[in-house]
Amino acid sequence: MKIKKSFFAIITLAHLLINTSFAQAPQSFNYQAVARDASGAVLSNQAVNFRISLLQGSATGTGAYTETHAVTTNILGLVNFAIGGGIVVSGNFANINWAQGPYFAQVELDAANNGTYVLMSTTQLLSVPYAQYAEISGSSIPGPQGPQGPIGLTGAAGANGINGAVGATGPQGPAGLTGPQGPAGNNGAQGPQGPIGLTGAAGANGINGAVGATGPQGPAGLTGPQGPAGNGYSNGTSNNQIMYWNGTAWSTLNPGSNGQTLTLCDGILSWTTGGICPGSITGLNCAVATNIGNLTANLAASSAISSIPYTGGNGGTYGGQTLSSSGVTGLTATLTAGIFANGTGSLNYTISGTPSAVGTASFALSIGGQTCTLNRIINTGVTGSTASCGAVNVHNPNLTYGTLTDQDGNIYRTIVIGTQEWMAENLKTSHYRNGDTILTATENTTWASLSTGASCWYNIQSASYNCPYGKLYNWYAVADNRHVCPSGWHEPSEAEWNTLIGYIDPSADSSAIGDQSTTAGGKMKGTGLQYWQYPNNAADNNSGFSGLPGGLRGDTGSFLNLGNYGYWWSSNQENTTYAWCRWLNNNNGVAGRGSLDKNNGFSVRCIRN
Numbered sequence: 001m002k003i004k005k006s007f008f009a010i011i012t013l014a015h016l017l018i019n020t021s022f023a024q025a026p027q028s029f030n031y032q033a034v035a036r037d038a039s040g041a042v043l044s045n046q047a048v049n050f051r052i053s054l055l056q057g058s059a060t061g062t063g064a065y066t067e068t069h070a071v072t073t074n075i076l077g078l079v080n081f082a083i084g085g086g087i088v089v090s091g092n093f094a095n096i097n098w099a100q101g102p103y104f105a106q107v108e109l110d111a112a113n114n115g116t117y118v119l120m121s122t123t124q125l126l127s128v129p130y131a132q133y134a135e136i137s138g139s140s141i142p143g144p145q146g147p148q149g150p151i152g153l154t155g156a157a158g159a160n161g162i163n164g165a166v167g168a169t170g171p172q173g174p175a176g177l178t179g180p181q182g183p184a185g186n187n188g189a190q191g192p193q194g195p196i197g198l199t200g201a202a203g204a205n206g207i208n209g210a211v212g213a214t215g216p217q218g219p220a221g222l223t224g225p226q227g228p229a230g231n232g233y234s235n236g237t238s239n240n241q242i243m244y245w246n247g248t249a250w251s252t253l254n255p256g257s258n259g260q261t262l263t264l265c266d267g268i269l270s271w272t273t274g275g276i277c278p279g280s281i282t283g284l285n286c287a288v289a290t291n292i293g294n295l296t297a298n299l300a301a302s303s304a305i306s307s308i309p310y311t312g313g314n315g316g317t318y319g320g321q322t323l324s325s326s327g328v329t330g331l332t333a334t335l336t337a338g339i340f341a342n343g344t345g346s347l348n349y350t351i352s353g354t355p356s357a358v359g360t361a362s363f364a365l366s367i368g369g370q371t372c373t374l375n376r377i378i379n380t381g382v383t384g385s386t387a388s389c390g391a392v393n394v395h396n397p398n399l400t401y402g403t404l405t406d407q408d409g410n411i412y413r414t415i416v417i418g419t420q421e422w423m424a425e426n427l428k429t430s431h432y433r434n435g436d437t438i439l440t441a442t443e444n445t446t447w448a449s450l451s452t453g454a455s456c457w458y459n460i461q462s463a464s465y466n467c468p469y470g471k472l473y474n475w476y477a478v479a480d481n482r483h484v485c486p487s488g489w490h491e492p493s494e495a496e497w498n499t500l501i502g503y504i505d506p507s508a509d510s511s512a513i514g515d516q517s518t519t520a521g522g523k524m525k526g527t528g529l530q531y532w533q534y535p536n537n538a539a540d541n542n543s544g545f546s547g548l549p550g551g552l553r554g555d556t557g558s559f560l561n562l563g564n565y566g567y568w569w570s571s572n573q574e575n576t577t578y579a580w581c582r583w584l585n586n587n588n589g590v591a592g593r594g595s596l597d598k599n600n601g602f603s604v605r606c607i608r609n
Helices: 130-137 444-449 462-469 475-479 494-504 520-524
Strands: 011-018 029-035 047-056 062-072 078-083 087-091 103-110 118-124 242-245 250-253 261-265 268-272 290-292 304-314 321-324 331-335 342-353 359-367 370-379 402-405 411-417 420-423 454-456 514-517 565-573 578-585 591-597
Touching: 047 078, 062 078, 250 268, 304 370, 321 359, 331 359, 342 359, 411 494, 420 494, 454 475, 475 565, 475 578, 494 514, 494 520, 494 565, 494 578, 494 591, 514 520, 520 578, 520 591
Parallel strands: none
Antiparallel strands: 011 029, 029 078, 047 062, 047 103, 062 087, 103 118, 242 250, 261 268, 290 304, 304 342, 321 331, 331 342, 359 370, 402 411, 411 420, 514 591, 565 578, 578 591
């Protein structure tokens, strides 16, 4: 998923707006961006530092003003701050003479918070707010030229200049004549005797004397008894047994099974299937396992998977496993037989069964020569009514819901909120209102290249995700004049989304990009941890909207955020590339608003005409 145009692989520029005011000249520019790492992934909920420099004259000109900003990205990597309102490093923003431009904005990023800034871009400010120019210039209309003043008095004489440098030294003159030699002096007295010197090294040894004569040979010993005849190896113990030299001794290898291959594995001959050696790894880390799906006491597990990373894989095979839980009983973790990667990889265990209580279910893993303990949290059950597709604990049991049938015959619950009636479940139709089929795009390259309507299920698995999450649609399907919503209903506009959120939270900001409301989201999402990942803060579903975390399909075709986020399209676009949407998340009660790429796959809710 991408937001706006990228000026570097790490930063995506969203909006650069200039505040204007007729009452007082502004002293800042609003700046908004989305931070990404070098691979293009969004830097979500991360503290970063920006350094902004305004350069006069050219992209490498004199620095007129420099400031820094310490900000934290939101879940989408979005940051907002005002240029002119940061921590001043040099210069005075209010004293910048915009008439003496051009000026260039230089943007630097310190994503690691270690004081090292990386230059992202230097961009000319092609226009300057009139109010700021006027504040410096006072007026844009020059007055008439005044008369020439009288000639001023002659100034005092300047101080003497600095002495000039000393001149170079001249050439050396010729040498004078040598004088006559003086008479020899008297001999001095004899000095005392010096100390005795060190003893010299010992001399070489003398030559060896001649070797003496050889003595007479002694008598021969008695002959020992002859041993049994050998054959070089021991007899085998079974048919088709193989003997081989292991480097230090002869070893035997029993016969393999039909179809097996004799393979050298880690320097040892072994029977293998297909020539693939038994697998081994050097590390297995349950502590950083990726857990998908929530487990609820006394409720059968559904779509629960734990992915455990490993290191040092040798490319060998491993067998399947079925492990029973301890602590909280009633669950099993199943691993399908496979092949270790060469190096790093992960093992996916499917969790099934019904946990007997609230607490921690533990699985003792042992594979590839490594062990660790996988722990899964078992949550308490939640109270809620059943969705129309049969999924439990979806809706608010204290509210009254209506029903709606779409063009495919799918039945949905509906809820009246204020003056509007909304679908209380996500759309899952495969046809437009007129009966035409909506394209189901399974390949990532196809999905990413489309500019027409398409849909899919999360991970292309209808059985696992259609109930209760529904389908994911790109914006082109939502905007198609054949309509994905059934007759009498339509795709909600920006104004209708704002009416909904404004009714739930009258203080909501309908123009916000990011957090439109900090409380409405909790009243719009389903409760408990059966569908939402921990902690699902602030969820009470008091509105009856019953939002679920159906995740998304990114504009490149990848799937993410199931259990953490729910996204829904608006029928309005911002421009030819981006369209408006709303989202809820598992961490807080925020109802979010933003403009994202039309090739993203989001859920759809319909509203009655």
